[in-house]
Amino acid sequence: DTAVSQTPKYLVTQMGNDKSIKCEQNLGHDTMYWYKQDSKKFLKIMFSYNNKELIINETVPNRFSPKSPDKAHLNLHINSLELGDSAVYFCASSQGRGPYGYTFGSGTRLTVV
Amino acid sequence: AQTVTQSQPEMSVQEAETVTLSCTYDTSESDYYLFWYKQPPSRQMILVIRQEAYKQQNATENRFSVNFQKAAKSFSLKISDSQLGDAAMYFCAYRSFNTDKLIFGTGTRLQVFP
Numbered sequence: 001d002t003a004v005s006q007t008p009k010y011l012v013t014q015m016g017n018d019k020s021i022k023c024e025q026n027l028g029h030d031t032m033y034w035y036k037q038d039s040k041k042f043l044k045i046m047f048s049y050n051n052k053e054l055i056i057n058e059t060v061p062n063r064f065s066p067k068s069p070d071k072a073h074l075n076l077h078i079n080s081l082e083l084g085d086s087a088v089y090f091c092a093s094s095q096g097r098g099p100y101g102y103t104f105g106s107g108t109r110l111t112v113v
Numbered sequence: 114a115q116t117v118t119q120s121q122p123e124m125s126v127q128e129a130e131t132v133t134l135s136c137t138y139d140t141s142e143s144d145y146y147l148f149w150y151k152q153p154p155s156r157q158m159i160l161v162i163r164q165e166a167y168k169q170q171n172a173t174e175n176r177f178s179v180n181f182q183k184a185a186k187s188f189s190l191k192i193s194d195s196q197l198g199d200a201a202m203y204f205c206a207y208r209s210f211n212t213d214k215l216i217f218g219t220g221t222r223l224q225v226f227p
Contacts, residue, residue, distance in 0.1 A: 031213050041152075041202055043217040056214055090158065094213065099146045099165050101206075102215055104158035 003027050006091045006105035013081055014113055021076045021108045023091030029103070030096050031055070032074040034066060037088040037107070049074055050096070081112045115140045117207050119218035126195045127226050133180075134190045134221045136205030144210035147181065147188045152220075153201040161203070164188065192223075200225045 006023040013019050025032060033056075034046040047066040048056035054066070063079045074091060088109050092102035116139045126132035138147070149161040164172045164181050172179050176196075180189045192199055205218040 033213075033215075041220050043204065045214055045216075048213050050213070056212075088156065092158075097211070097213060099163055101148050101150075101160040101163055102158075103160075107156045107158075109156075 004091055004093055004103050004105040006089075006108055008108060009106060010109050010111075012111045012113065015081055015083060017081050018077070018079045019081060019110070020078070021089055021091075021110075023074045023076070023105055025072055025091075025093040025103070027093055027103060029093035030071055031094045032068065032071070033092045033094070033102065034074065034076050035090040035092060035104075037090060039087070043090070047074075047076075078110075081110075083112050086110055086112045115142070115145075115207050115209065115216050117205050117216055117218035119203075119205055119221050121221045122219070123222045123224070125224040125226060126192070126199075128195055128197060130195055131191060131193045132195055132223065134192075134203050134205075134223065136188045136190070136218055138186050138188065138205070138207050138218075140186065140207065140209075142209055142211075146208040146210070147179075148206040148208065148215070149177070149179070149188075149190045150204045150206060150217075151199075151201045152204065153198075158204075162190065195225050197225050197227065199223060 004025045031050045049068040051071045052068045088107045091105040147164045151159045176193045202220045207216045
């Protein structure tokens, strides 16, 4: 059973479209995250949710909107996609504060054309 | 704000040899956690090893070990008996005691030659 699963794995879309990426974890973790990995492989946090509550909201365009219907799910909706949004988006979960690493999903490669 | 620096964009090692990847970080905190993650071509992020700052003993996981120097704010990863499957991007990461945020370095690409 996949611990953190995100869909789709690949997404190719045109500029201006709206798209969503879904994430689910079956680890019972309270905290979930979205990270963006750019073309230079740099990983940067976008959002963090703890038990459906938004905890971290980094400087991200408001075209990006996370939604957490329950603590096992965290989706990412992106409006009016731009070329610069092309990246790999990772969902992750964690037991919370402490010496816990994150468990990552396999990533979604988003390509905006 | 905390920062993590990996000064080696690329490293290479011969199979069965040992390689050390460097990581330094900047923080004013005394309690925190440090991690090394591996990202093979499959893109999956895999936790390799972790270290709690209050522990003086260096963490070890099979062929992977760290050299944690708290005063120098250094956290290097040593891979012994390197294998072809160790070829990947390696990321050093910092996590504050008080927050959920994991801050990553820019990564080191490790090549392993037979």
